[in-house]
Amino acid sequence: MARPSARTFRFRRRNLPCEAEQTLAATLSAQGVRILGRSIRYHRPRAPFCGVGYCTQCLVRVNGVPNIRSCTYVPAPGDAVGTENGWPSVDRDLLGALDWLFPHGIDTLRGFRRPAAFRGLYHRVIRSLAGYGRPPTPPARPEPRAGERIDTELLVVGAGPAGRAAAARLASAGHQVLLVDRGPLLAPPPQARARAGTTVTFLPAPDPGRSPRFVATGLGADGTPVLLRAQTVCVAAGAYDGGLLVPGVDRPGVLTASGALSLAGPQGEPPFPQAIVFGGGARAGELLDRFGTHVAAAVSPGAFAPEVAARAAELEIPLYPRSLLVEIRGRRGVAAVRIQGRGGGPEQLLPVDAVLLAHCRFPNGQLFFQAGAQMDWRGSLGAYTPVLGPGFETSVPGLFAVGEAAGFEPGSPAEASGIAAAEQLLEGTTPSVLPARAEPGRPSEMAGYYTELLRRRAGRGKWILCACEDVLLQELEEASRAGYRGLEEIKRYTGVGTGLCQGRFCLPAAILLLSDLEHRPPSEVGYIRQRPPVVPTPLGTWARMPEETG
C-alpha cells in the first residue's frame, strides 16, 4: 500500500493518486475499481454510465457528503472517498438478493398492505433500505464562498461551437457578453467575459416589467452560488448522449459515448478490452476514431453513415446495420450482447465486455421549458425543441436558442446557428441562408425500434426503464393497461422520470413506448414540465444565492 502523501486521496482502505484534471471515476476505473454503488430498489451493481454528471450510477460519498458524481468530481489531495448503499460492501452486497428474490419486481403501489398489523414493520424495513447515501456528516470543509452577482447585457449559456460563435460575434460588435459553460472553457473568445465550471441551473420566465429582463441562477465551482442578470439570453446548452431500453442496460460496462470518452480520458487506455458501439452516425464515428481496435463491432438501429462505414472498413470492424440490441448479458459487468437484424434477421451473440451507446443525442432543453418557451416535438430527434421565430428567437422575447440545444446538427450547422442568432440581435435581420434544423415529424431511426424489440421480448433479465429508481418496463405497461394516460400521469404512477437524472435517460424511451401503448403520436403523449434546477444543486448554494434585485 502506498504511503499517504499530499498527492493522494483515500478510497476505502487505499491511498490513490490525485492526477491533474483526472476525474474520480476515471482514476478509480484505472485502478480497477468497477462497482461504485448499488441501485436503490434491487441493489443491482452500479458503475459510471453517462460521464457528464447526469445519471445516478457513479455516486460516491466524499468528505461526508453523499451523492457526489464521481464522473465530474476531481479528487483533491486528502479527500476521503467511500461507497454507499451496499451491505457489507458494494462489491459483495447481500441486499443484492432482492434482485434475485423479486425477478418480476416489487409492486410498491399495491404491496405491503397486508396484514394490516405488519404495516408498521414494513414501513420500518422500507425506510431503513430506502435512499442512496447516509445523511451528510458535520462538514469538515472551509466556509462556503459568498454568492456572486453578475450583470451583463447578453448572457450566452454553453461554450460549444454555437455558443462560442454567437459570443464572439456579439462581443466583437462591442456588446457586453458573458459566456458561461459547465465544463472547462479553453480559449474564450476575445472581448467576451467568460466563466467556466458554472452550470446555469434555473432560468425563470422573464418579468416583462423588470430590467434586466432575465434573472438566472448558476452553480459555480465548489458550490459557489451565482446570480446572473441579463437583458438577452442565448441558450446553446448542447445535447447529451441518450440511453437505451434493453435488458442489462444498467450493467457496469454499459456507457454512453460521453461516458466512455470521459472514463478513458483524452489519451488514456480505454477502460475495456473489447466493446461494441451502438449507433451509426457521427457520434459512433468519434468512438471508432478514439477506441479503434478496442471496438469489436458496430451495431446500428439504422444505416451507417458513409464516413463511419469507411472508417470501420479501415479498422476492419464488422458492421451490423439495421439491427436490434436484444439483450446485454452479464451480471457484474458485460459478458456478451445478443443482436438481431431488424425485420427478423438472424440472431447473433457477440462476446464483448462493454457497450458504448452512440445512437442518439438529446438536446438540453430544460432552460427553455423553465422559461416558458413554446416547445414542439421533433420526431427526427425524438425530443422537444423550442419553436423558433426569425433569427432563432424563442416564443419568449429576448430568449434565443442555438446549436444542438435548439435541434441543429452538431458541428458547422450548430455554429452557423450561433452566428445567425448574433446577426439577428445585431442587425435585426434574418440571414438568407439558415442552417439545417432537425425536421419535425421525420421519424428517427429509433421510431418503431422499441415496437419491434418488444414484439420479440427476448432477454431473461429485468427490463430496467429508469435506472435511477429501478422502474421496470412492465410497470409502465401495467399503468397504461390500468387506464392511466399521458406522460404526466404515468410519471406519477410509476415514478419514471422522478429520479436524480430528472428523466434524461428514461423519458425519451417512455414517450415512444407510450405512443405505442396509447396508439397516438409521441407529440400527443405529452411532456413533463422540466422542473428546476437543471442539475441537482446543494441547499447551501441556494441558501447563499444573492438577491435578484438591488
Add this chain to the structure above:
Amino acid sequence: MSGEPRDRYAVVIVGGGIVGLFTAYHLARAGTGPIAVFERGFLSSGASGRNGGGVRQQWETGATVALAREAVAAWRRFPGEFGFNPYFRQGGYLFLAESAAELAQLDRVAATVRAAGLPLERLDPRAVARRAPGIRTDRIQGASYLGSDGTLYPFPAIWGAYEAARRLGVDVFLRSEVTAIDSEGGRVLGVRVGGRRVAADRVVNAAGGWSGELSRRAGLSVPNVASRHEILATEPMKRFLDPMLIRLSDGLYVSQTMRGELVGGLSVPHPPGVVPGPPSSIAFLRRMSASLVDLFPNLSGLNVLRAWAGYYDDTPDGMPVIGEDPRLRGFFHANGFGGHGFMLSPATSLRVARSVLGERTDLDPARFGPARFLSPGRAMHAEHLQPG
C-alpha cells in the same frame, strides 16, 4: 376515462382531486344515481398531486381536531379499503416555537388537542434534538409533538380513490374543464363542458385553487383566493428524520419521505390567482434552503433535486367551506381547504357527500357553511395554525 358524458347526471362534481374523487366514491356507495367528475387537467394535476403529504391533528379549533382525528383513522384503513398503499406513516408532527408568542400559540393548540383526548407532548429543546437528530436548538424555545400525526404519499391515494369511484360506476372525465354553471331561478340546472350541456340537479364545487373562479362562473361572489405555494424535494438519503417539522417563525415544513427525500415548503408572497403549471421562484429556493440549512447545518451539501408549486384555496378565516350555497340551490361547496384539503379529505368528503344527499352533518354551519361569509362583521372562528 374516454367516451362522452351522458346528457344528465344525478350529481356533477367539478374537480378530480382527492376531495372530488372521495365525494364521488361516497355518493356512489350511497346509490344516488349517475355521477360524473370533471377534471380540467390530468389526474393529480392540481394540489392533490402537489402537496407535501402531511396529516396532522394539531389545530387551534376543536372542530378541525375532530375532523383530523377521523381522517387519521381513515388513512390507516385506506390500504385495506382502496387497494393502494399510500404508506401513511405515523412519525409525528413537531411544531417548533422560537418566541414567546409562538409558545403561546402552541399552548392554545395543546389545550385544544388534549381536550380532544390526544396525547400531545410538549418538548424542550433537548427532547426536540432527540426527535430530530442534527437540528440546531439554540433558538428553539419549545415544541409540541403528537406521535400519531404523520405523512403519506398523495399519488397512491389518488389512484385508489379514482379506481374505487370508477368501480362503483362513477364517470371521471379528465382534460374536461367546466366552463359555465347553468342555473335558473336560484336553482342549478347543470354545467357546460367542452361546449355541451350536461344536466344535473346537484353540482359540487371541489375545484381546489380554481373553486373561487368556478363559483364566480355560477354568479356567486365568494371570498376564496388561490395562492401559489412552492415545494422542493432533495435527493434521497438514508433515514434520519421521523417527524414532520414545522417552524412557526417562517412557516417552514419538512419531512423525510419513505424514499428518503426531504420534501418541504415555506411560503413566499406571490400575486393571487392561478396560471397553468405554476412556476417555481428563485426567492423560494433561497429562503427555503436558508431556513433548512439554518435548522440543519449539516445538510448544506445535500442537493435540491426539484422544485414545484401548487395552489392553496384560502378563505378569510382559514376554515373550509362545506355545504349547499343558500343563494343557489343544488350548488354545493367542498373547497377553501387552504392547503389542508388532502390530509382532511377522508373526513370532509364524507360530509360533503352527506350534505349533497340532503342529510344533516355534524359540521357547525357557523364554522363551515358558505353562509358565514354573507353577513359581514360577524365573528369568525378562525384557524390560525396554517403551515404544513
